[in-house]
Amino acid sequence: MSDTELREHIHKVSQWLGTHYFVTPSARALSPRLDMTIAFNETSLPGAKTITAISGANGVGKSTFAHSWAHAYHRRKVAGLKLRNGFPQLDVRGGMADAVPVVWLNLQAQAKIAELDVQILNYLGRGLSGTIRDMTLRAVRALEDHRVSVLVIDDVHLLKLSKSSGRDVLDHLKHLNTELGEVGGSMVLIGANLESTDLVYDPQITARLQLHNLQPLGATTAQGRSRWKDTVADMEADLLPLLPHAKAGQLTQNAGALHDLTGGYVGELATMLKQATVAALLSRTGLIDLDLLRQLPVSYRAERATT
Structure with a gap:
């Protein structure tokens, strides 16, 4: 390739790498467990359902895995639905609504009930006016109208149960789980080291919790x-x-060296190998060897773990 052709090729490869999700053995094992829980919740009796929680160290790949799983689940759920302006549609009380099988929220630090409901309504394109109780009722109705099957809430470790507002939000999450359960929906919680937080000691949560x-x-x-x-x-x-x-x-063959360079974190491994692929193309060798890997930047965490 000429230099211009190589740059264009690397640009296309970089675009593919940027959106590519490596299906790891851990993800391959967790996906069917999550599928099974969601499917059981869809068909079980109305009421509060089993809550799935995905825990782990920061940067281990929890959210990346969940995003990939959620995208695949969404595609399965909307397959075959009629489209309007490119969006899958549902018949709702004589009208039409977008089909939204999955709602994804990133929990804010110091979040309160109203802020959580606003995130749900914003995600579903609904209005935000009214009292806190009004917004809660509209959020629950919106979840039902758009046939939300899975409500994913990331960063739940930010929930501080030592504060009254944190306890209120936790109670609200339990309420949303019950409302979702009335229509066969599920809640998935994601957070760092959840097993060491107050969340897992709430009796109503632990009675329904499956922690991965x-x-x-x-x-x-x-x-x-x-x-x-x-x-x-x-x-x-x-x-x-x-x-x-x-x-x-x-x-x-360089798995051991890669472990040293990444600290055993799958997310950091994926980032390093994507960068290494681009570097290998730039060098025109088309090969990732140990010398190339050692020239790449490493995270501060991985660097600290090996010193």
Whole structure:
């Protein structure tokens, strides 16, 4: 390729890498568990449903996994629906409404009930005027009108139950779970190290909670090293078509060095390998070797873990 052609090619590769999700062994194991819980909630008797929680260290890939799962779930739910202006539509009380199988909220620090309801109404394109109680009623009605099957709330570790406002929001989440449950909907909570927060000690939450934990993959045990190597191998398989001089297994041979460079965090591994792919194309070698990997920037966390 000429320099111009190479730049254009790298731009296209970078666009693909930016949106690509590496399906890791951990994600492959968690997805069917989440699918099963959601499917059971859809068909079980009305009322409060099982709550799925995804916990783990910061940057371990919780939200990235959940986004990928939610996109796939959304596509399955809207398949076959009629479209209006490119959006899947539903018949609702004699009118039409957008089908929104998944609502995703990022919980704000010091959030209050009204702010949570505003996020729901904003997500669904509804009006925001009225009292707090009015907005709660409209938020619940909107969830029903748009046939929301899954309400995902990220960063729930920001919920401070030591404050009255935090306790109020937790009670509101339980209310939303009950309202969703009346129409077969589910709630998914995501947060850092939830098992060490007050959230898991709430009796109503724990009675319905299924907690899944994603953690960095260790290198001190044979099982941990095997899982890490499998993760690297899966990512390598996705990248091979982009690397003209690479052969299967070459990158996996450097699994140990990659663990040292990333601290065992899957998210940081994915970022490093995407950057390495672009660097390999820029160098015209089309190959990711150990020398190239060691030239790439590493996160402060990974750097600190190896010093």
